[in-house]
Amino acid sequence: MHNVVAVVLGGGQGTRLMPLTKYRSKPAVPLAGKYRLIDIPLSNCIHSGLRRIYVLTQFLSVSLHRHIRGTYRFDNFSGGFVEILAAQQTMAGGTHWYQGTADAVRKNLRYLTQANIDQVVILSGDQLYRMDFAAMLKTHRKSGADITIAAKPVHGHEAAGLGIMCADELGRVTDFVEKPTTEEQINRVRMDSKWIDRQGIVSDGRDCLASMGIYIFNKQVLQQTLEEDDHQDFGKEVFPTSIDKRLVQVHLFDDYWEDIGTIGSFYEANMKLALPDAPFQLATDRSPIYSRPRFLPPTRIDGAHVEGSLIADGCIIEPGAQIKNSIIGLRCHIGRDVTIRDSVVMGADNYEIANELDASSGHQIPIGIGAGSTIERAIVDKNCRIAPDSQVVNRDQVEEGNLGDLCAIRDGILVVEKDACLPPDWHT
Numbered sequence: 001m002h003n004v005v006a007v008v009l010g011g012g013q014g015t016r017l018m019p020l021t022k023y024r025s026k027p028a029v030p031l032a033g034k035y036r037l038i039d040i041p042l043s044n045c046i047h048s049g050l051r052r053i054y055v056l057t058q059f060l061s062v063s064l065h066r067h068i069r070g071t072y073r074f075d076n077f078s079g080g081f082v083e084i085l086a087a088q089q090t091m092a093g094g095t096h097w098y099q100g101t102a103d104a105v106r107k108n109l110r111y112l113t114q115a116n117i118d119q120v121v122i123l124s125g126d127q128l129y130r131m132d133f134a135a136m137l138k139t140h141r142k143s144g145a146d147i148t149i150a151a152k153p154v155h156g157h158e159a160a161g162l163g164i165m166c167a168d169e170l171g172r173v174t175d176f177v178e179k180p181t182t183e184e185q186i187n188r189v190r191m192d193s194k195w196i197d198r199q200g201i202v203s204d205g206r207d208c209l210a211s212m213g214i215y216i217f218n219k220q221v222l223q224q225t226l227e228e229d230d231h232q233d234f235g236k237e238v239f240p241t242s243i244d245k246r247l248v249q250v251h252l253f254d255d256y257w258e259d260i261g262t263i264g265s266f267y268e269a270n271m272k273l274a275l276p277d278a279p280f281q282l283a284t285d286r287s288p289i290y291s292r293p294r295f296l297p298p299t300r301i302d303g304a305h306v307e308g309s310l311i312a313d314g315c316i317i318e319p320g321a322q323i324k325n326s327i328i329g330l331r332c333h334i335g336r337d338v339t340i341r342d343s344v345v346m347g348a349d350n351y352e353i354a355n356e357l358d359a360s361s362g363h364q365i366p367i368g369i370g371a372g373s374t375i376e377r378a379i380v381d382k383n384c385r386i387a388p389d390s391q392v393v394n395r396d397q398v399e400e401g402n403l404g405d406l407c408a409i410r411d412g413i414l415v416v417e418k419d420a421c422l423p424p425d426w427h428t
Contacts, residue, residue, distance in 0.1 A: 051080030100232030264411030333368030
C-alpha cells in the first residue's frame with residue numbers, strides 16, 4: 001500500500017440528512033453513541049494498511065476538522081497522514097465550490113498525481129461497512145484494470161436508489177445505469193445469478209450488482225479521465241462514459257454495507273447496531289472502529305432498566321428510567337422515570353448540572369432529559385435540553401413536517417435539533 005493514496009469525499013451538503021446536517025457536515029454526524037460517520041472509512045483504510053489519506057471537505061466542516069485532528073495521528077516513521085483538503089480557490093481550479101464528487105477530486109488532482117503514487121482509492125464519507133481495501137486492490141492489479149468498482153449483489157427491487165452495473169464473464173463492466181427506475185432499465189443491467197454464484201458468493205436470487213461508491217483508479221487514468229471531460233459526478237457521468245474507453249473491473253463484496261444518506265437510513269442503521277445479533281458488530285477485536293479518545297468516567301446507572309441498547313461513556317442514568325432498543329450517546333444525563341424507546345439520543349459535549357447553570361446563558365433547563373419525559377422513535381441531537389414531563393413522540397404518525405424551529409419529522413422520525421430547548425410539558 002506504500003504507493004496507494006486514499007481520498008474520502010466529505011464535502012457534500014447532506015440536505016437529505018437535515019436537520020442533523022444543519023450545523024455540521026455529513027461525515028461529522030455522530031454514529032452509535034460515540035463515533036462519527038467519518039470514522040468508518042478512515043478505520044477501514046487503517047486496517048487495510050492504507051495510511052496516506054486525504055479528506056475533502058466543504059460545507060460546515062469545522063467540527064469535522066476538529067475531530068480528525070484530535071483522532072488520527074501517525075508516528076513520524078510510518079509516513080502516514082490524514083490530511084484535510086478544504087475547498088479553496090486556486091489559479092488552476094477556479095473559484096467555484098465543488099460541483100460534485102468528480103469535480104471535487106479534479107480540483108485536488110495536484111495532491112493525487114505525485115511521483116510516488118500508482119493508484120488512488122476513492123471513498124464516501126457516509127457509509128457503514130467493514131472492508132479490506134487490500135483485497136480490492138489485488139483484484140484491480142490482477143485484472144490489469146484501469147478502474148475498479150466495488151459492487152454488492154442486490155435484488156432487482158432494491159435497484160432504484162443505486163447505481164447498477166453488469167459485467168462479462170471475466171468481471172469487466174459492460175454497462176452502468178445510475179438509479180434505474182423502470183423495468184426496462186433494470187433488465188438492461190440485470191446479471192445471471194449463476195455468474196454471482198461462480199464468483200464464490202451465494203446469490204440467493206440476487207441478480208443486480210450495485211455500486212458501493214468505492215473506486216480504485218490508476219493515477220494516470222484518473223488524471224486523464226478528469227481532464228478530458230468536465231463531468232461533475234462519478235456515478236452519473238464518469239463511469240457510463242469510461243466503460244467504453246477503459247478497462248473497468250468489478251470487485252464483489254457481500255458483507256454488511258449501508259449508505260447513510262437519509263434520516264430514515266441513519267435511524268435504521270443505528271437501531272440495527274443496538275441489536276444483540278447486530279449485522280455490523282462494534283464489539284470485536286477484528287478491525288475495530290477508531291474514534292477520538294475521550295477521558296470520560298464510566299457510565300453510572302442507578303435503579304434503571306436497560307434493554308437492547310448501547311450506552312456510551314460518561315452517562316448518568318437516574319432511578320426509574322426505562323431504556324429499550326436505543327442508542328444513548330456520550331455524557332447523556334437521563335432523569336428519573338424517563339422512558340426512551342426505539343430512539344437515538346446523541347448526548348452532550350459537556351456536563352451541566354441544574355444548580356450550576358450560568359445565569360448569563362439564559363437557560364433554566366440543564367442539558368439532558370428531564371424527569372418523567374418520554375422519547376419514542378426519535379433522534380435527539382447533541383446538547384438538547386428536554387424539560388421534565390416532555391413527550392417527544394410522533395403521535396400522529398406524520399411522515400414529513402416541521403414543528404417550529406426546534407423539531408422536524410423526516411421519514412416518520414421525529415428529530416430534535418442540536419442545542420434545542422424544549423419547554424416543560426412539551427409535546428407534539
